[in-house]
Amino acid sequence: MNPTHDCGRRIEALSDYLDSGTSPDAEHIDYCPQCQAQLAGLRSLSAAALLMMDDDVASATADDTGWLDGIMANLRLESRAGRTIPLRGGELDELSETEGAVIALVRTVGDSLGGVLIGRCQLEGDVSVPGEPVEVKINVSARYGHPLPELAQTLRDAVFAELLVETELNVTAVHVAFTDIRPPVIGNGSGESGKGRS
């Protein structure tokens, strides 16, 4: 009933496709939802990484990028189709969303807020049964200097609102955990570079 029908393409191959714009496998990649999700993730990651490099170029050391590796690792995991989430429909019909689509949505909402990068994101609960309570767990990497409680509340509200419109899940909670605090932008006068990492 809930097969994980994943295409098994490697993220490295997609990264090459992103860089070069061509691939012998393009016919698959262009029409595969998992590959497209991974490409979208790679694109927003490289945009974020570029921003970070601009910001942090003066202070960057090798371990400053550890958080980025973690996010990369999650991307592969979360681009899976995942579980099948049923939607209401006609008697004969079988309508559904994939868990992967919902997680990608949460990620997009978070990334669009600015100041945060979404790390791991999970749906906890039996999403395959309509009405079952579902909790959303989001790990977030934030930039030092952003007020965290405010950021968490904004993210929670945005995710709740979007899931209410785009799914039929019974979302009972959105948990936001800050797993990384990235260093402040050099030159903003905080003088606290490096604090709070890892």
Add this chain to the structure above:
Amino acid sequence: MSLEDDIHQLVLAMDGVATVYAADPVWLSALKQLGSLVDPGSGATPVPFVVCSEADDGGTQERGPGPSGAGSLGEASLPDAASAGGRSVMTVKIRIGTDGSLPAPAMARSVAGAIRTLVTARQPEVQVRALVEISAIGV
């Protein structure tokens, strides 16, 4: 154009639909085993987007001495259809990405409705079972 192509174009043109993804390979391999693709291997489209079959995919409808995996898709053009109350049932499977302009659950329902309308207009004698998967949600 085949029925599959027509459904593909119809859905692509709908408001709120960003993409029609290639058919899930699992759908195709299941149907190949049953030998029940309605329009098997029309050749023109290397990547199928819409899968139509006239058998229930619940696994209980494996019919007769089916040519299971015998590579005889070409002979499957006259499926002895699954029936529901005397009417045959055509299952249409598609997976889409939405563009965010309309809520995804409503999109799934309107895509199913549009497919039913199109197929019924062509083949009034069949009942339509639409399987619509939202594989990506736009914002």
